Amino acid sequence: MNPLDISPLTRVVTRVDRLRDGEVDASIIPTGFPSLDRAIGGGFHRGDLIVLGGDDGVGCSSLALAIALKLTRDETDNLLARAGYALSPARTMDIIIAHFLDVGNYNIDDINAVLFSHEQGTLGV
Numbered sequence: 001m002n003p004l005d006i007s008p009l010t011r012v013v014t015r016v017d018r019l020r021d022g023e024v025d026a027s028i029i030p031t032g033f034p035s036l037d038r039a040i041g042g043g044f045h046r047g048d049l050i051v052l053g054g055d056d057g058v059g060c061s062s063l064a065l066a067i068a069l070k071l072t073r074d075e076t077d078n079l080l081a082r083a084g085y086a087l088s089p090a091r092t093m094d095i096i097i098a099h100f101l102d103v104g105n106y107n108i109d110d111i112n113a114v115l116f117s118h119e120q121g122t123l124g125v
Helices: 008-020 034-039 060-068 073-082 092-103 108-117
Strands: none
Touching: 034 108, 073 092, 092 108
């Protein structure tokens, strides 16, 4: 690769080549969640923007923080309350997420598989 070529395509191809060859890329910061790391190409990449999607006003950012910090259910409820949200016992998505928090399973693939099987929006990037 030409060191002066910083085009997005060149950067992506270079990154894929490094991952294929098993090289560790210093510009990749692992999230600590293997399933999330796999979904976003090994971890956070310098200069990349990662977006967690969900319905408006349901506390996606707060929920993402709770999962990232591996908070307990009580800690998550407290965090959501401080942000003006709450897990609702009437929303299927919230019931599923609350279950995963209760059992301490923070694997995003597991959470999304159950959300998808119940025709709910998934958490993701």
